[in-house]
Amino acid sequence: MESRLRKIIVCDPDKCNGCRICEYICSFVSEGVLNIKKSRIRVVRIEPFLNLAVACRKCEDPPCVKACPRDALTQKPSGIIVVEENKCNGCGWCVETCPFGVIRLHLDKRKIIVCDYCEKHGYPRCVEYCPKEALKYVTLDQAARELSKKAVQTLMQELAVK
Amino acid sequence: MKGYAGKYLIIDLTRGKTSMGRVDESFALNYIGGYGFGARMLYDMMPKPAEVDPFSPENVLIWWTGPLAGTISSAGNKYAVFAKSPLTGIFGFGISSGLFASEFKSAGWDGVVFTGRSEKPVYLTIDDENIELRSASSIWGRTTWETEEMIKEELGDESFTVASIGPAGERMVRLANITNERNRQVGRCGLGAVMGSKNLKAVAARGTKDVEVFDIEGLVKFIAELNERCQGPATEKYRVYGTPANILVHDKLGCLPSYNFQRGTFEYAEEVSGEMMLKTHVKKIVACAGCPIACDHVNQAREAYAGTVSSVDYESLELLGPNCGIRSLDTITKAVEICDTLGVDTISAGNVVGWAMECFERGILTKDDTDGVELRFGNDEALLEALRRMCLKEGRLGMLLSEGVRRASQIVGKGSERFAVHCKGLEWAAYELRSLQTSTLGFAVSNRGADYLRSGSYQVDVKGQVDRLRLDKSRGKIVYDGENQYAVIDSLIICKFTRGVFKSMGELAKLYTLVTGLSMTGEQILKAGERIHNVARCFNVKCGVTRKDDYPPPRAFEDPLPDDIVKGAVIRREEYEEALDGYYECRGWSRNGVPLKRKLLELGLSKEAEEVGVEA
Numbered sequence: 001m002e003s004r005l006r007k008i009i010v011c012d013p014d015k016c017n018g019c020r021i022c023e024y025i026c027s028f029v030s031e032g033v034l035n036i037k038k039s040r041i042r043v044v045r046i047e048p049f050l051n052l053a054v055a056c057r058k059c060e061d062p063p064c065v066k067a068c069p070r071d072a073l074t075q076k077p078s079g080i081i082v083v084e085e086n087k088c089n090g091c092g093w094c095v096e097t098c099p100f101g102v103i104r105l106h107l108d109k110r111k112i113i114v115c116d117y118c119e120k121h122g123y124p125r126c127v128e129y130c131p132k133e134a135l136k137y138v139t140l141d142q143a144a145r146e147l148s149k150k151a152v153q154t155l156m157q158e159l160a161v162k
Numbered sequence: 163m164k165g166y167a168g169k170y171l172i173i174d175l176t177r178g179k180t181s182m183g184r185v186d187e188s189f190a191l192n193y194i195g196g197y198g199f200g201a202r203m204l205y206d207m208m209p210k211p212a213e214v215d216p217f218s219p220e221n222v223l224i225w226w227t228g229p230l231a232g233t234i235s236s237a238g239n240k241y242a243v244f245a246k247s248p249l250t251g252i253f254g255f256g257i258s259s260g261l262f263a264s265e266f267k268s269a270g271w272d273g274v275v276f277t278g279r280s281e282k283p284v285y286l287t288i289d290d291e292n293i294e295l296r297s298a299s300s301i302w303g304r305t306t307w308e309t310e311e312m313i314k315e316e317l318g319d320e321s322f323t324v325a326s327i328g329p330a331g332e333r334m335v336r337l338a339n340i341t342n343e344r345n346r347q348v349g350r351c352g353l354g355a356v357m358g359s360k361n362l363k364a365v366a367a368r369g370t371k372d373v374e375v376f377d378i379e380g381l382v383k384f385i386a387e388l389n390e391r392c393q394g395p396a397t398e399k400y401r402v403y404g405t406p407a408n409i410l411v412h413d414k415l416g417c418l419p420s421y422n423f424q425r426g427t428f429e430y431a432e433e434v435s436g437e438m439m440l441k442t443h444v445k446k447i448v449a450c451a452g453c454p455i456a457c458d459h460v461n462q463a464r465e466a467y468a469g470t471v472s473s474v475d476y477e478s479l480e481l482l483g484p485n486c487g488i489r490s491l492d493t494i495t496k497a498v499e500i501c502d503t504l505g506v507d508t509i510s511a512g513n514v515v516g517w518a519m520e521c522f523e524r525g526i527l528t529k530d531d532t533d534g535v536e537l538r539f540g541n542d543e544a545l546l547e548a549l550r551r552m553c554l555k556e557g558r559l560g561m562l563l564s565e566g567v568r569r570a571s572q573i574v575g576k577g578s579e580r581f582a583v584h585c586k587g588l589e590w591a592a593y594e595l596r597s598l599q600t601s602t603l604g605f606a607v608s609n610r611g612a613d614y615l616r617s618g619s620y621q622v623d624v625k626g627q628v629d630r631l632r633l634d635k636s637r638g639k640i641v642y643d644g645e646n647q648y649a650v651i652d653s654l655i656i657c658k659f660t661r662g663v664f665k666s667m668g669e670l671a672k673l674y675t676l677v678t679g680l681s682m683t684g685e686q687i688l689k690a691g692e693r694i695h696n697v698a699r700c701f702n703v704k705c706g707v708t709r710k711d712d713y714p715p716p717r718a719f720e721d722p723l724p725d726d727i728v729k730g731a732v733i734r735r736e737e738y739e740e741a742l743d744g745y746y747e748c749r750g751w752s753r754n755g756v757p758l759k760r761k762l763l764e765l766g767l768s769k770e771a772e773e774v775g776v777e778a
Contacts (some may be wrong), residue, residue: 014230017446017447017449018448019449019450019452020451020452024452025234027372028234033378034232034373034378035268035370035372036264036451037370048445048446048471049471051448090581095332131389131392132394132456
């Protein structure tokens with residue numbers, strides 16, 4: 001798949017309120033449990049105003065893959081990072097290289113976990129369950145278009161007020 | 163049995179010893195969690211509550227989550243704290259939310275019970291099985307917000323959630339609260355002061371365990387449906403304007419307390435409305451963990467208080483605003499920040515300052531008594547100064563206000579007791595006394611004292627389902643039903659803002675069963691609610707509460723409302739007596755407000771029947 005067609009999870013900081021429903025649902029979908037610390041998507045809250053959920057960005061030439069000394073990580077053409085558990089020894093080198101902090105060690109297994117975009121389901125479930133539609137599953141091009149639209153709307157509203 | 167962790171901690175602060183108790187199935191079924199567990203345990207652990215000084219080591223401080231905490235249940239991450247209240251001298255209880263309860267449950271615990279008193283300031287860390295009392299000497303004196311940051315820093319992990327007291331709790335200000343995650347509070351009944359009396363600065367929790375539920379597939383499916391409903395009309399008010407939407411609604415109905423409940427409207431209501439606040443002050447709307455609604459409106463103040471940030475809800479806004487004659491959202495945002503960081507309940511704080519302002523304007527308090535503060539209605543600086551001094555017990559004014567409105571008015575005397583607006587020592591919340599009379603009945607009979615959260619009986623008044631300016635016997639049933647339902651909600655514990663999305667008690671029971679695997683019907687769970695309410699009442703009866711304590715303050719009977727829309731509204735004493743009789747009849751209590759043996763036995767409360775119950 002051409003990388004321009006890759007869809008990723010993006011989060012609107014104006015809509016995200018830090019409710020963590022994405023984290024609960026991710027732990028359920030990924031592992032059949034309820035435990036936000038096993039979520040592949042992570043909610044960041046920086047007091048007092050910032051909330052944002054972050055998941056794997058499907059980077060081009062991903063640093064996590066390059067960093068792994070045991071070649072346990074590979075990237076599929078779709079952009080999804082695959083972890084070969086038998087190769088991973090939990091050294092965490094990749095954790096330190098991910099600029100978004102979204103590749104992590106599993107709490108119990110001490111092997112790497114990362115968002116697989118609910119591959120089996122075909123669509124990331126967190127996006128489906130986000131109550132405020134803060135999460136979207138789109139190409140970066142589409143995300144940019146939506147941002148432009150929002151900016152234009154805001155500008156026009158401000159002009160109208162003036 | 164799933165949902166519950168099945169065990170709780172017992173911390174003897176005097177000896178620094180930790181032990182463990184079990185939550186068994188019959189306890190779970192009979193008392194659900196939260197409110198129910200707290201009521202049962204406080205009753206059992208304090209056999210002679212009348213003899214216990216709330217600030218003595220003999221007071222017991224109890225924390226419970228409910229079965230829903232840590233599961234994905236809609237707005238179900240809540241915890242409750244209990245003790246004998248230093249403000250009311252009776253059953254003390256408060257609920258908070260945020261992420262704390264989820265972390266707590268995920269650590270493998272349902273609750274924690276503190277006994278005794280630590281010799282030096284400590285805080286408790288709950289890190290899965292690792293339980294530790296750590297020295298709090300370096301954080302003693304810090305605000306709640308600073309405390310959270312310092313503890314996370316000390317423990318080296320931001321994923322700890324912290325519930326703490328501020329300087330007010332340390333100084334045993336009777337209005338002191340407990341704060342977690344900056345903006346969430348166990349607000350009422352002065353439970354922060356009980357923590358202070360025990361030298362307990364904070365509880366920090368981190369959990370890594372899965373929270374097991376009985377039917378995870380079924381639960382997730384049901385929650386998806388409930389969360390969808392939570393985007394509908396039943397919760398629209400909370401989502402858009404947050405609870406401050408009530409300001410204009412109540413002003414139009416003449417039930418917006420202003421100037422210490424002297425009036426039921428506020429001439430500057432527009433300026434402090436939820437609509438205005440959203441336009442000019444709300445910077446961010448945030449949600450508690452697992453909540454699909456998101457009601458928390460975080461304000462940023464401007465001008466003189468630029469840089470001040472606080473979360474402002476209806477009760478805080480109303481009592482620190484209109485009730486003190488304050489019309490500036492900047493000042494109100496600042497006032498909430500002072501209360502939240504130094505650690506007092508905004509409701510009680512706004513109420514007691516409003517009372518002091520009325521005293522000042524009537525010449526009952528002078529500048530001598532206020533250490534120079536010009537404590538008039540509408541004086542922004544005076545409000546902020548009074549709050550600061552109250553939290554720090556500074557000077558004569560600070561000492562006086564820190565006692566709460568009942569004690570303060572007894573100290574001052576000179577007729578000021580007549581306009582101290584409280585019941586059983588708990589300051590009245592932001593619902594007018596005379597123009598919402600079913601509400602007033604509900605407040606006055608509540609187990610906590612003047613309480614808007616125990617029956618929701620204001621709803622029939624506000625919605626126009628009854629004549630809100632009169633009372634009759636039928637109102638007793640409305641309060642009775644509301645109390646039993648709310649006791650269930652507070653035991654599960656789930657946010658009351660979801661109440662409109664559940665179609666029946668049966669749905670609450672279904673949620674309980676999906677999570678726990680214990681079979682439960684709507685009827686059974688409602689019965690549990692009634693049982694829980696009665697246990698708390700029995701505790702109160704042991705503290706000396708009877709019919710004489712179930713009345714609103716004199717202002718409700720003696721001062722007709724002056725506002726045009728509700729002109730002359732006042733509670734007629736004979737109607738009130740009749741409504742109270744109606745309430746006791748529904749409850750199966752004596753005319754003196756004491757549960758009948760027969761009723762207690764019917765609810766399976768044989769110990770209470772023996773110790774408290776009376777014959778018909």
